[in-house]
Amino acid sequence: MDYRGYPTFAHNQPDKIGVLITNLGTPDAPDTPSLRRYLKEFLSDPRVVEVPRALWWIILNGVILRIRPKRSAAAYRTVWTDRGSPLLFHTEDQARELQARFAEHYGDNVVVRYAMRYGSPSMAQVTDEMLASGVRKLVLFPLYPQYSAATNGSTFDALAKDFTARRWLPDFRFISHYHDDAGYIRACAEQISAFWAEHGQAEKLIFSYHGVPLKYLQKGDPYHCECHKTSRLIAEALGLSKEQYLTTFQSRFGREEWLKPYTDETLKALPGLGIKNVQVFCPGFSADCLETIEEIGEENRDYFLGAGGEGYAYIPALNASASHIDALHAIVQREIQGWELQRNPEQTAELAKHREENYGTF
Numbered sequence: 001m002d003y004r005g006y007p008t009f010a011h012n013q014p015d016k017i018g019v020l021i022t023n024l025g026t027p028d029a030p031d032t033p034s035l036r037r038y039l040k041e042f043l044s045d046p047r048v049v050e051v052p053r054a055l056w057w058i059i060l061n062g063v064i065l066r067i068r069p070k071r072s073a074a075a076y077r078t079v080w081t082d083r084g085s086p087l088l089f090h091t092e093d094q095a096r097e098l099q100a101r102f103a104e105h106y107g108d109n110v111v112v113r114y115a116m117r118y119g120s121p122s123m124a125q126v127t128d129e130m131l132a133s134g135v136r137k138l139v140l141f142p143l144y145p146q147y148s149a150a151t152n153g154s155t156f157d158a159l160a161k162d163f164t165a166r167r168w169l170p171d172f173r174f175i176s177h178y179h180d181d182a183g184y185i186r187a188c189a190e191q192i193s194a195f196w197a198e199h200g201q202a203e204k205l206i207f208s209y210h211g212v213p214l215k216y217l218q219k220g221d222p223y224h225c226e227c228h229k230t231s232r233l234i235a236e237a238l239g240l241s242k243e244q245y246l247t248t249f250q251s252r253f254g255r256e257e258w259l260k261p262y263t264d265e266t267l268k269a270l271p272g273l274g275i276k277n278v279q280v281f282c283p284g285f286s287a288d289c290l291e292t293i294e295e296i297g298e299e300n301r302d303y304f305l306g307a308g309g310e311g312y313a314y315i316p317a318l319n320a321s322a323s324h325i326d327a328l329h330a331i332v333q334r335e336i337q338g339w340e341l342q343r344n345p346e347q348t349a350e351l352a353k354h355r356e357e358n359y360g361t362f
């Protein structure tokens with residue numbers, strides 16, 4: 001085995017902290033071949049689809065990858081922008097803003113980068129660049145607030161796999177979830193109240209989360225509980241009673257049962273129960289993407305209005321809002337406690353002086 005290293009290694013090379021934020025990933029273009037590549041990588045991940053491999057290989061290659069890429073490409077075309085996929089550009093903005101926030105105190109000693117679990121920029125490529133540039137302490141921060149093996153677990157797998165091929169491993173922290181973090185809850189509550197200040201409040205607020213198969217919950221995945229807890233905490237921050245909000249699950253995939261209640265069925269039923277005005281917020285999506293813009297913003301709006309609903313609004317995700325970046329910054333700050341930080345040049349000089357006075361020079 002030829003473990004990967006950097007022949008340029010030198011004594012006293014800069015010792016930096018790296019923060020790698022990640023999200024799911026997105027196709028390179030909204031066309032059928034790009035979708036086929038993306039979906040093949042994504043849906044081949046055993047963390048995502050827990051079906052015996054041989055059987056799944058036949059279903060994936062024989063059925064799904066023949067039909068879904070074309071259909072999904074059409075959906076992606078409706079959300080595509082000049083900057084490409086929304087998920088990609090929001091993640092890029094988040095990394096830039098988080099980098100700026102760290103630069104205030106740490107200069108260039110904290111390096112923030114983003115990568116995608118599937119597609120590009122790939123985790124392997126970005127990790128490689130970070131380690132090559134002198135990162136010796138690495139924080140992996142998947143931007144999925146609620147832990148699921150399918151998402152957060154899989155992101156860990158990807159880095160762990162990359163590490164098995166490396167010569168020199170960095171110190172490492174993994175932020176496995178942050179569904180009940182006070183800053184994150186505050187950011188969600190602020191996003192919603194700012195929306196209300198402009199558009200008024202609807203009869204019901206729906207918190208819609210991406211679903212997972214029901215059997216994952218039954219096997220011990222905490223995702224379902226973490227979604228419910230997030231809803232409760234945001235509702236408390238907003239002063240909402242139990243009657244004023246609902247938690248639902250969207251983006252079902254395949255035929256088996258997923259977490260319920262389903263967002264689409266709920267929205268089709270509510271007008272018949274006398275609820276004619278709703279707003280939908282998706283706390284599990286740190287960035288707007290196909291599943292929020294198209295599925296919640298368009299498809300589900302049509303279901304609700306088609307069933308007799310009168311008012312429907314989608315409240316945008318946190319994206320790169322200031323309170324979101326504050327929350328992410330505080331979470332990372334907490335994680336890197338104890339990792340010696342060279343702050344700004346003045347503080348670095350102070351630290352060097354302190355060291356020399358107390359420990360002598362080496």
Ligand SMILES: C=CC1=C(C)c2cc3[nH]c(cc4nc(cc5[nH]c(cc1n2)c(C)c5CCC(=O)O)C(CCC(=O)O)=C4C)c(C)c3C=C
Nearest residue numbers: 024025026048072087148150151210212253284289290291
């Ligand atoms: C936020 C957390 C997410 C969980 C949990 C999750 C589970 C999960 N997803 C699929 C299948 C698909 N998801 C797709 C898109 C998609 N999923 C998430 C997030 C979670 N998925 C995001 C952010 C996105 C949007 C990506 C973008 O480019 O905008 C898709 C692709 C779109 C499509 O073809 O419809 C699929 C497929 C499964 C099977 C699963 C849990 C087991």
Ligand SMILES: [Fe+2]
Nearest residue numbers: 024210251291
């Ligand atoms: Fe998904």
Ligand SMILES: [Fe+2]
Nearest residue numbers: 224225226228
């Ligand atoms: Fe639960």
